[in-house]
Amino acid sequence: MKMRRSSKMNTLMGPLTFDDAKPEAGLRKSLELEPDDVLELMTESNLKGRGGAGFPTGAKWRLAAGADDEDKYVVCNADEGEPGTFKDRVLLAEYLDLVVEGMTIGAWAIGARHGVIYLRGEYSYLRSHLEAVLKRRREDNLLGCNIMGRLDFDFDVEVMMGAGAYVCGEETALIESMEGQRGEPRSRPPYPVTKGYLGHPTIINNVETFAWAACIIDRGAEWFREHGTQHSSGLKIFSVSGDCARPGVYEFPLGVTVEDVLREVGAPEAKAVQIGGAAGFTLPRSQFGRQIAYEDVPTGGSIIIFGKDRDMLKVAKNFLEFFADESCGQCTPCREGNRKLLEGIEMLERGECSMHYLRELCALGETMRLASKCGLGQTSPNPFLNTVEFFKDELIGRIDKTETD
Numbered sequence: 001m002k003m004r005r006s007s008k009m010n011t012l013m014g015p016l017t018f019d020d021a022k023p024e025a026g027l028r029k030s031l032e033l034e035p036d037d038v039l040e041l042m043t044e045s046n047l048k049g050r051g052g053a054g055f056p057t058g059a060k061w062r063l064a065a066g067a068d069d070e071d072k073y074v075v076c077n078a079d080e081g082e083p084g085t086f087k088d089r090v091l092l093a094e095y096l097d098l099v100v101e102g103m104t105i106g107a108w109a110i111g112a113r114h115g116v117i118y119l120r121g122e123y124s125y126l127r128s129h130l131e132a133v134l135k136r137r138r139e140d141n142l143l144g145c146n147i148m149g150r151l152d153f154d155f156d157v158e159v160m161m162g163a164g165a166y167v168c169g170e171e172t173a174l175i176e177s178m179e180g181q182r183g184e185p186r187s188r189p190p191y192p193v194t195k196g197y198l199g200h201p202t203i204i205n206n207v208e209t210f211a212w213a214a215c216i217i218d219r220g221a222e223w224f225r226e227h228g229t230q231h232s233s234g235l236k237i238f239s240v241s242g243d244c245a246r247p248g249v250y251e252f253p254l255g256v257t258v259e260d261v262l263r264e265v266g267a268p269e270a271k272a273v274q275i276g277g278a279a280g281f282t283l284p285r286s287q288f289g290r291q292i293a294y295e296d297v298p299t300g301g302s303i304i305i306f307g308k309d310r311d312m313l314k315v316a317k318n319f320l321e322f323f324a325d326e327s328c329g330q331c332t333p334c335r336e337g338n339r340k341l342l343e344g345i346e347m348l349e350r351g352e353c354s355m356h357y358l359r360e361l362c363a364l365g366e367t368m369r370l371a372s373k374c375g376l377g378q379t380s381p382n383p384f385l386n387t388v389e390f391f392k393d394e395l396i397g398r399i400d401k402t403e404t405d
Helices: 025-031 035-045 057-065 087-094 096-110 121-139 171-178 207-219 221-225 258-265 312-326 332-350 355-371 375-379 382-390
Strands: 073-078 114-119 156-161 202-206 235-242 248-253 270-275 281-284 302-307
Touching (some): 035 057, 035 096, 035 207, 057 096, 057 202, 087 121, 087 235, 096 207, 114 121, 171 202, 202 207, 207 221, 207 235, 258 270, 258 302, 281 312, 281 382, 312 382, 332 355, 332 375
Parallel strands (some): 073 114, 114 156, 235 302
Antiparallel strands (some): 270 281
């Protein structure tokens, strides 16, 4: 694989399908179709959300299209806050036209006139680039009134800034933030597709999802399904970092094995891989044959590689410190649970955690997975639980053996 460096940032990149995308080909074809036909193509493609949740994009758009409301919204979730993930930043810098094209196709499909790019607070330096591209697209009749000469299609996009809160990557917390409220997840139902931003039907998709939507309308659902697996169609963009020779942004078909990715990026001595960022799964060498796919190891795109000399307890501690800080505090399992798990790791470091208490902490982690209100609390125990399950040999010497089991 021939690598190149991003023209706008110091990031190594492999060849991406987006490099060959024809400008506005997908939008032009979508406007030649009825909205129902666009929805059918998206459904046939089996595109699932590329932010990590994996909800079928066609189903989400169809639900919003069927909602009875004159005002509908298309929101691009560019709040890329998952540790180890930076591919959306590259897509915004290098392929923004394709992303906005996908948003515009989504607007045509569901009958929306308003679009929002919710930009991560730490990406504020990209805002001037986003505004310039949106301005140019308005001048080229690709946004605004009567897009591409369609008298029945008006759609425009604005940029809203996030405040740097990890939880706002969750779509209902993102909506709360857009409305000027504290970023906290909402109870569901109702779902955003029927009652989202300002109470109106709203589709919220990841940056990468919209870029693939534009490619699918241009090249067809069958083209997209040629890649990937039966249950995980298509190609996927990955952010690869950590102990490897060639970190950067890569494109692989879903279904690729962890071992194949490590071979491509130059990590022959990896001890563990974190798939899906801090909230994902820690896999030991014995599981490198597993597939990165929704039916096996799902991910929003982050792959963090840990070499043979890494202390996995320190890795788990780093993640738990992040979660304890980023919890919105709304629900007790997440607010108190992350703090307790972090305290447990610190006890292990000091040799003060008994085997009995370690089991209690694992039970707490399982409870958090079941009882937390949103994905943050449901996945934050993963680093702790995975470390206990797969790296017991690194913990045995730290167990306090003075207490009876």
